[in-house]
Amino acid sequence: MNSAWDRLVKKSRRPYKTVQHVEETEIMSNNKGIHSSLDENIEQIKDSFGNSGDLIIRSFRMGKPFSHKVASIYINGLTDKEILGTFIIERLMKDVNLSENDDPFSPSQLTTYIKEHILSITNVRDVPDWNKLFLSLLSGETIVLVDGWNHGFACAAQGGDLRAISEPTTESSVRGPKDSFTESLISNTAMIRRRIKSPNLWLETMELGKITQTGVGIMYMKGIVNDKLLTEVKERLSKIKVDEVQGSNTIEEWISDNIWTPWPTIFTTERPDVVAGNLLEGRVVIFVNETPTPLILPATWNQFFQTAEDYYLRWSMxxxxxxxxxxxxxxxxxxxxxxxxxxxxxxxxxxxxxxxxxxxxxxxxxxxxxxxxxxxxxxxxxxxxxxxxxxxxxxxxxxxxxxxxxxxxxxxxxxxxxxxxxxxxxxxxxxxxxxxxxxxxxxxxxxxxxxxxxxxxxxxxxxxxxxxxxxxxxxxxxxxxxYLAPFSPFILADQKDSILRLPLPFLSERPRLINQLKTKRIEDSQTSSPENDNMKNQDSKKDSYEK
Known part of the structure; x- marks a missing residue:
């Protein structure tokens, strides 16, 4: 009985799921080089995607005398077909007489000529291995491969059907802007760029998730953000070693200080003006692709009772x-x-x-x-x-x-x-x-x-x-x-914009604990106070009377 029980226990402990998990992750982390044969590359791509119906491969010949086979590969639904047809396929199909000499281009010369003289698309980058090829293809880019050359290049032609910018659904307001974030990472960061026109607004991108390869952007104001805070955020994000990152909620649970507390310790919003205001206070914002609610950190308890409309109304209201x-x-x-x-x-x-x-x-x-x-x-x-x-x-x-x-x-x-x-x-x-x-x-x-x-x-x-x-x-x-700052510890200077909001001319300093580099919103806070403005007006009038 004991020997039979031991065999049953050993059989139940066989790591079936672990072996399957390793096979899946190995497919997504294929760093081998691309073949020089175009037919082998196409077969490799078809086998990797299981001959999916949304995988579109367009093969044609170009060069003099039409001796080079070229293929454009993209995923249907992730690529803008108008950009693909006008700036990639049409350009490649028209420029067939590439050389004035009788000798045709070599594959490497043809690839260089295509990138430098034919394609008029904005962003073209080399793809040296399969891992980058799959990631670029699944990100909506179009891959161009030339027969005889073991490198490809990706053309930025992302598009497809995306949700348009609309009004906020959970943070509506009477006054103020009416736009909200969408599921596109590029569109979300562009909305912040329109509000903060400064080169000090930096954005760092990365991919999280071994299988999903979800795009993540870290945005902050260089010169205002605390470097220790920024380093801590990057370290916590780098420790996320999972197969799937489906949205910002996954990252929120991984990087939170205390996951057992009922209080939310990371602030989320769908309004671009709220994100812009927090960036200018020295906070860090994490954008996640396919998620319309970025993460703002650090967060305080008092922050969850403030709205964007507080700064569009009079201070008394x-x-x-x-x-x-x-x-x-x-x-x-x-x-x-x-x-x-x-x-x-x-x-x-x-x-x-x-x-x-x-x-x-x-x-x-x-x-x-x-x-x-x-x-x-x-x-x-x-x-x-x-x-x-x-x-x-x-x-x-x-x-x-x-x-x-x-x-x-x-x-x-x-x-x-x-x-x-x-x-x-x-x-x-x-x-x-x-x-x-x-x-x-x-x-x-x-x-x-x-x-x-x-x-x-x-x-x-x-x-x-x-x-x-x-x-x-x-x-x-x-x-x-x-979490209870500026009440515990008590910071008198930050009480101007906590439970009560004083008029904007008095809010000349950023929160003390969040930003330690540049606490002043203006160079000289005394020049913006109403008392000093009245004194300056009286002095100017006195000088004019004396003259």
Whole structure:
């Protein structure tokens, strides 16, 4: 029995998946040189792609007297066919009499002549091995191979059907620009270039994912960004050794300081103006191809309650809206738990007439108040998820009608009290004022924890939960920056643009902990203050009167 069991265990431990994984990665990391025979190269490409239907190979002859075989290879759907036909195929097919002499070009001379005299496309680069050939081909470039030469060259003709630039869907605003990022890395970086016309705006690109080879761009302002922060970002990205990188969420989980915290430690946005503003503050932005939400780091807790519209409105209205969001955050986090604590443990703190009214409502409710609250919160989360996953024309109607019908039916049936429905509805409405969805998700999870603590210890449980939550938040760092900055540690200079926003002439300094190289936004901050401007105007008037 023991020997049979040992054989069964050894058989189950055979690394079948490991062998298959090595074979897949070896295909994508083929650094062997290209063959000199065009027919062998075409067969190699067909075999590597499994004779895929979207692999297009166009073969023809050129040179004098039409002695050289040439082939253009591209993936249908990834290449702009207008660029391919006008600037590559048409140019190669027209220029057939390449030499005035009787002797034809050699393959190497023909390749050089094609690159330097025939192709009028913007970017042409050599492809010496199979690894670069496959990567260029799958990136939308067109590969041109010449028979007799063991090198090819890739022509930049990326295109195909891409989503157009549209308005933001999750970060809409009344004032300000209406454009948002798309799934194209080149288009996203171009939108930032239009806003920041400076040669100090640097972009470094790399590919992550052994199989997917996903394009990643690191953008920063040279001379403003902290070099230690930039080095840390590059080191963390270089440690991502996985087969697939499907989007920015994969990179976010790999490079985060603390993946177990409920708080989001990396900021995401779909607005180019938000990215431009963070770059000018000294932050680093990571763009991922096929993802319309770049990563902004480091991130602080206060940053998730600020919007781009705060800088398009007057400072007084922006400050009021920020205070409103903080207050709504507290309602979302503590609303149901405070209701449970007051009714279960501290009814003496409730005014007597209101307490009698609440008690009369709960006479027909068969469940304890904590079960009632958890049931209503769970029902609302189901309705929220159903409204998101269903088709857009139907989802909104289902969520609204479902909430009204279920709430009214639950109160009529005596399952929940009307006061509990009001509390849950007010909590849900308050959660919609939080501008960033990642922070909303964190509060949704923490709200259930606070409800359980309040049902066990009342207000003392809420106080204990808040102490643990604040202590945990103080211990978090985002790429070396304290998560609660500029509150902990307290930085007086950064309070001008934290909970309140002072007028723009007073915001003459960048955040201290994020940027350590160039904290001044202008050369002399005193020249931009309103007091000094008034003094200069009075001095100029005095000089004119004396003259």
């Amino acid at each position: 922006s400050s009021f809206l920020r205070l409103l969001r903080i207050f709504s955050f507290l309602i979302t986090l503590l609303g149901p738990s405070l209701f449970i604590a007051f009714l279960s443990f501290h009814p003496e703190l409730i005014p007597t007439p209101f307490l009698i009214n609440l008690a009369s409502q709960r006479q027909s409710v068969p469940f304890p108040i904590v079960i009632e609250a958890l049931l209503m919160e769970f029902t609302f989360e189901v309705l929220r998820e159903a409204g998101i996953r269903m088709p857009r024309p139907v989802g909104q109607a289902v969520s609204i009608v479902g909430a009204l019908v279920l709430g009214e039916a639950a109160v009529s049936a005596g399952i929940v009290s009307s006061a509990m429905v009001i509390v849950v509805a007010a909590t849900a409405i308050a959660s919609f004022t939080i501008p960033h969805y990642a922070m909303t998700d964190a509060v949704r999870l923490l709200r259930f924890c606070m409800m359980i603590l309040s049902s066990l210890l009342g207000l003392y449980g809420i106080g204990l939960g808040l102490i643990i939550l604040v202590a945990h938040t103080c211990s978090i760092r985002s790429f070396g920056i304290p």
